[in-house]
Amino acid sequence: MKRKFTVALLATAVMAAAAACGGGSESGTEAGGKTKIVFSYWGSDSRQKLTEQVIAKFEEKNPTIDVEGDFSDWGSYYEKLATKVAAGDAPDVMTIEIRGLAEYAGRGALADLTGKVNTADLDQQVLAAGQVDGKQYAIPSGVNTFAAMVNKATVEKQGQQLPDDKAWTWDQFIETSKAITEKSGGSVWGTDYNFNPAFLQVFAAQRGEKFYDNGKIGMSADTLKAWWGIHQKLIETKAAPDAAKMAEIGTNVEQALLATNTGAYGIWWSNQLGALSKGSGQELDLLRLPKLEGAPSGGMFLQPAMHWSMSAKSEHTAEAQKFVDFLLNDADAGGILLSDRGLPTNAKVLEAIKSKLTPTDQKTLDFIESVKSELSPTVVPPKGAMEMEDILKRNSEEVLFGKTTPDAAAAKFLQEANAALAG
Template sequence: MKRILAATALAVVAVSATACGGGDDGGSGGRTKLVFSYWGSDSRQKLTETAIAAFEKKNPTIDVEGDFSDFDSYYEKLATKTAAGDAPDVMSIEIRGLAEYAGRGALADTKGKVSTADLDQSVLKAGQLDGKQYAIPTGVNTWPMIVNKDLLEKEGQKMPDDKTWTWDDYIAASQKMTQKSGEQVWGTEYNENPAFLQVFAGQRGEPFYANGKVGLSEQTIKDWWALLQKIIATKAGPGAAKMLETGTKPDLSLLATNKSVYGSWWSNQLDALSKGSGQDLELLRMPKAPGASASGMFLQPAMYYTISSRTKHSEAAAKFIDFMVNDPEAGAIVLSDRGLPTNAKVLAAIKGKLSPADQKVAAFMDSIKGELSPIVIPPKGATEMEDILKRATDSVLFGKAKPDAAAKSFLSEANNALSQ
């Protein structure tokens, strides 16, 4: 449904002749008003409002209105505003939405408008399509395994060697933790995010996307589900019903509530997970299949800043993005909330201000940078992938569908979404 709404809205943008922007000067003596849309938690909203205030102090003729939503409603809201010719001047989007929004003419080319000389050029390329710089990465992420070291050592267990551990090692270690705690603490929680499947498939040399379609084989999808089923069957982790309760929010996770020793989340979520648990959390490489030549782990922009193609204030919008990615003052406020800064100078300036958890992320990212796969921009329709994969995965884990049928159904539905 979200995909249909977004596609319909963006199609309206593509054919609309009305050049309406999300902001106007408000009729107040040459002042410029920008609307900046973004999603996230309450803590992100507070950080962002502080950053906006700092920008306005440096740019007294520009007012920035933060248009905040939770993630579940963000894209529907953005699509509706875009369809109405009232797109925010500066929009946050994910990598999954880049091809969608750029392909339908909703985004402006930022090349030459935002200074990018100090940004990581390999990451910057992940905002380019058809030779145009439609998006500026806010920061970078990866998808690691996270472990509660305090809980692990409390039960007399050692930290795994993440350079050599396998999926079987991970399940065995998790199973042992569940048993030792008398099922008061689970060995691991698991995550149905496509990033987890992407890592798993990457170890087999399969990309998640290839030539505008899903690049995964049915067998790899079924084997990933078998891994999740084994976690449940061995009681290394809880059943599907329990995992459904925790949702996809870090603050509700078993890791954050000290009910799990292991779990996989985005690296920039370590700080929130650590604060929730109040314990010592560490990042590890994801386990590997025996004989795998690649880790499957990959670098990805946490999100992007983009400028609406309909804005009347592209210069002011670019100035705001430039501040957010290039100014150490903004970096010191936002820190790693939108991923670790891709501007090396900003990262160096704020390193001492990062929380202990964020400093761990910085060190971890530096240690594995040579093992990460290049960034790949998903095709149009990828915004729906998480929902499609979750439905298929739940159907298998709840016993409502056989893996063979579910894999075929997933690929059919996913490729249909990508072909729209």
């Protein structure tokens, strides 16, 4: 993604100079005195419908402002955004993922929102996850955490006991998952697994290491190999499907083992509990991730689902600020979006919409509250972090498909990852 941004920047340098006044070619003042701003975001059809509703509510309360939604699917969002930013045609309000925050802030694409949007009622620790070099370039929309999930009925049906998630270890996780697969005769897998950097970040913290440290990879090769070792053991014991099956499922929630009732455990973001439960049609629950024996901490952390940010070149900053403030602080906005962008970080908004949350969202809220004191502070990844998921996935699959050794893959990952961070 960093490369795409750079290519777009070079390819449109002349356009960017010509459009230096910024603000986005589609934003401006319409006939009748209305000001139009552009808001970019990614997601599913259901998110698009919710966003259209929240835009309509904002326009109802602010009749002199029109908000044009610039919607993309996840796969094309950042490529499209990078091109627009490089051409001086950035949306006035942009949705940014934490991995892209330092990248876009560092290129001068984002406005400093310090003191420009009311953040008094937001979780101040979470708010810090929108800061780069002491400036508030983005504001978290909501929060979630990377956690284990379980279908209790499936676990019990296969003769296994539910774990004490305050004490269970990775070895116990593998053993119970193996037993579930065996007892079911292979009709149900014990668990899934994935190569999400958040998973590795948790595991590294359990070994007393940081994923990122001073703009570089802070993990050792031994930690990478130990992490891959868990995946290998899950496959070897048939506690989980092989690499080919998991590659087929990928990050598709609809095809996940939990969603299709072909797995007892899974490892996902907490705000995906609703989609997984809907697919399953059964009750699913959240658990703390297992720990290494004697780990200094559980390693789990609270992370913004995404951020609201503004273009540094917007010609309509007052209107853009009003829209961001509405998304963050208005109970009507919260009542429409609910947990779509993570559970609100505004305490007053959260209190106002609690009764509207689904039972699944209530469960997610209760879980986050129960583990909040154990969670590590959120760390904003350095520039280049947007490439990390692809680099990690590629090297992980080479190990699990038997194309290379863990030693060679660890060395390759560290070299590629540090090169991406170096720019």
